[in-house]
Amino acid sequence: MYADRGIALLAHEDQWARCAHDRTVLLAGGGIGLDWQSIAVSSPWDDKCGSCTPLKKEKPALAAGLAFDRWCRAWRTRPLDGSLEVTTSSDAPAADCPGGLRHPTGVAVDALDRLYVAESAGHAVMVADLWSGRVLHRVPVSGRPIDVVSPAAATGREAGIGSGSGAGAYVLTRSPHRVLRIDGAGACTRNEKLRRPCGHPQLRPARVALLSDRPVVLWSGDGTAVIADLLGEELLEEPGATDIEGTTAGRLVVALGPGDVIRRFSEEGGALIEDEPLAAEDYDGGAVTIDATGRVVYTTRGGHRTTQGPKTRHVRQGSVTTYRLDSGTYRTRWGRIFVDACLPTGTGLTIRALSTDEDEVYDPRPPTPPARGTRAVRDPDQTPPLPPADAFDDSDVQPVVRRGHTVALAAADPTVTGPEWTTYETGVAAPPGRYLWLQLELTGTERTSPRVRALRIEQPGHALLNALPRMFSSLDEQADFLHGYLTPAEGMLHDLDTAAAERRMLVDPRTTPDEFLPWLASFAGIALDLRWPEEARRALLVEVYPLYARRGTQAALERMLRLYLGRDARIVERWRLRGLGGGILGFEPDGGLDSPTVAGTTRRAGMLGHFTIGGALPGADSYEKLAHRFTVLIPGCLTDEQREVVGDLVRAQKPSHTLGDVCELGSGMPVGRLRLGLTAYVAPPLRRATGTIGRARLGGGTVVGTPAVASRVGETRLGGVRVG
Structure with a gap:
């Protein structure tokens, strides 16, 4: 306004x-x-020879099934032949089709790559593993299974890979009219009785699909077709419908008979809003589905095809x-x-x-x-x-x-x-x-x-x-x-x-549109790295001037790493670690200086138990070995992209005469890079249970010993020292 x-x-x-x-x-x-009005398309049942009598083709007694797996292989059932065929692309792995099917109709693939085939005459649902290529179960069901659909197909395969959200399948049966939910192990987790749509006593269930978050059923018979939910509430009446397919996003496609179009709907505000129908040349009346890319695919006599765009006259x-x-x-x-x-x-x-x-x-x-x-x-x-x-x-x-x-x-x-x-x-x-x-x-x-x-x-x-x-x-x-x-x-x-009047919003990194961020960064003479998250880029522009005033310092680099990673990173200069490398027993060969003892006495350390603290030998030039070198300690683990961005950031923001490396601390203590008080901390917080030898599991969260001051080495006897 x-x-x-x-x-x-x-x-x-x-x-x-x-x-x-x-x-x-x-x-x-x-x-x-x-x-608009729909335009009729060609049909495989049309008169192709020019005679007065159309060519008669025997249509399937029950509708076929069509489904796609993660490798974009098309699985199609042939009910009259009792077979299941697969169509693969050039870069997809080969697959073997299970045999011995008794009038297969519906087919589906879930998120765990299990294949479900409804055997109408066998009163069972076959479950096969696509990775191993073997049949896992033949789940018997009461009634005749007509169709099967998986939540993975309705959600989108990419959303369900590796999770249980798209596992299992819904099975539609006749006599009795029910919808079952079975998992990959063959267990039935849901069994609901269907209610017939009011005013349609002659209809029978023919197809099942998932629309939004619920199953819907196509009832057909005597040239009439109705789409309703499990409670019998009518959603759409579409005479001549042969198959339906839906998505959890509220998208519904309805395939009509051969020679007709495929209608599209979107569920918005509790109503089905129609979009322009799609042309389906040579549709044989078998099955329709939606692949992983969102395209509508249907069956033909020779295989399957995708729709050819809207077929309407406005x-x-x-x-x-x-x-x-x-x-x-x-x-x-x-x-x-x-x-x-x-x-x-x-x-x-x-x-x-x-x-x-x-x-x-x-x-x-x-x-x-x-x-x-x-x-x-x-x-x-x-x-x-x-x-x-x-x-x-x-x-x-x-x-x-x-x-x-x-x-x-x-x-x-x-x-x-x-x-x-x-x-x-x-x-x-x-x-x-x-x-x-x-x-x-x-x-x-x-x-x-x-x-x-x-x-x-x-x-x-x-x-x-x-x-x-x-x-x-x-x-x-x-x-x-x-x-x-x-x-x-x-x-x-x-x-x-x-x-x-509102230009202040353009020059404020917190409110400017995303496309204006590179323009705003040009004021400071920097080029934004698009690999950074948007919020991190905005935070960098907010602090860019004070940060670049301290460019090349430890504090500036740590702050920039904090802005990108969202967690603190610490920089350790190696010269600060001189003398923490380990202990040296006794004196040097030349007799040298007295070495202090852990016990704090003034005796000369010439016996085991009195050792020198320090990792560098006297006379060694540790300054030449450790000066101008540093390590960036990052808690947790980085992804490949984060590792690349952090490396580029360290190289660009460090002083040119220094050498630095990045150390990911991960979830535990890094062996070989352990620094007490820097990369790891000894002694647990208070009130943590103390482990007992023989009753504690290593790495199970307990601590050996008690959080007390350690005994002096050389002044205690073996077995009397408390560790911790």
Whole structure:
């Protein structure tokens, strides 16, 4: 919202559903478009020889099954042949098909790479392991198993690999009509009785799919088909449906008979919103599925194919009339209209506007639902009134103009993002009034349709008329013309002023858009590493100037590592570790200096038990060996990318005359790099149980000994020393 004006927004699907529609539809994902009709496609059962009698082909008694595994191999059942065939790509491993199947129908693959095949005549479900290529179980079921579906296929294979979320399968049976849930071990974990859809006593269950988070069943018979949940609540009636497939994201595809299209739906707000149907050339009526990439795949006589895109014929013109918009102030001059739309070549969009100050609407237009995508409207009696039936006959038609990219932070920014969406702009060509109606006229071709996602209308418009002499706006006609004439120029200046007023957001790393971060980093003369997480890049830019003022110091490098890793890293200069290498027994051969003892006595250490603390021999030049060298100690383990980024960061930020390496501490003490108080700590925290020899497991969380001061070496006897 601008500081001096508000925005009336029309974007939600509930808002579009309350409008009056004329040959328009509600689209899946939101928005409106032109209505369409399906176009028939070729069928393998059509007359190919040109005779009067079509070729007769024997169709399967029961529908077939189709499923894909992680190697993109297609598994398809042949019910009449009693066989299971697999189609592999050139880079996929070979696979053997299990034999001895008794009328196989449905097939599915779960997240643990187990193959499930419903044997209708065998009253069992075969479970095979795809890794070993052997049959694990033949699970007997009561009734005839008709279809099987796995949660892995509905969720997406990548989401279920290596986890149990997509393991197991749902099995649909007849006589009795039930849905079973079995796991890979052959155990039945769920057994629910199906309820027949009300008013359809002749239907029988034919297919099962997973839609959102629940199983749905296709009931068919006598040319009628109904999709319902397990409780019998009808979701969709689709005559001639042969198969269904769904996803946990709410996507549903319905395959019709041979020679017809494959319909698509999305579950939004508890309703199924239809998208344009897809062409399915040579579909044999067997099975349809959705592969791991989201493509719709169906069976043919020679194998399987993917759909060929939408197969529709759009109407060429339609309109949507909004309900009454209220500015809250009488004599309001409405401003600009911003439209988020997709207008392909050959399509168009125009807008008519109607305003009034009358509170009552006489003879309003009756509400007309969309041709497709109708959904339940909450509290329909609360919908503002529609305009009179013939109200827009005398209204001026305003074409929309593509909006430039002159501003990034104005309120006119699109509410939806994506390469296919563009913001268009026009003005409200209507006299002052508190209330406003808009009528959107959509035009297209048979193959393409415009799509509109959101409307935003300024309320009120600009106030430049108040800055001009009153003589220019004394008459309403003159004021209306001058207001519309100045709207485009004022809008551009207003957007620039708004962006300038909010420019502090662009130069603040915490609020600037992600695409502006490299531009902001150029002020400091640095190039951001895109391997860093976005939050880490923003945190670096917040502290970049004080960090680079201390560049090359230990504190600056540790802070940069903290920003990237999200945990503390410590830098240890090796010269600080001189003298901690170990003990030297006795004196040097030349008799040298007295060596201090652990016991703190002044005796000369010439006997075992009195040793010198220190790891470097007297006379050794440890400065030459340890100066200008350091080690970066990082708790935990790093990924390959993190290891590469940390290495590049250390090399770029350390002083050029120094040498450094990175040590990952992992989850335990690194053998060979153990530094007391640096990489590991001796003695546990208080109140931890003390382990007893013979009753404690090494590495099990106990400590040998007690946390007390150790005895002096040389002044105690063996067996009397407490370790710890």
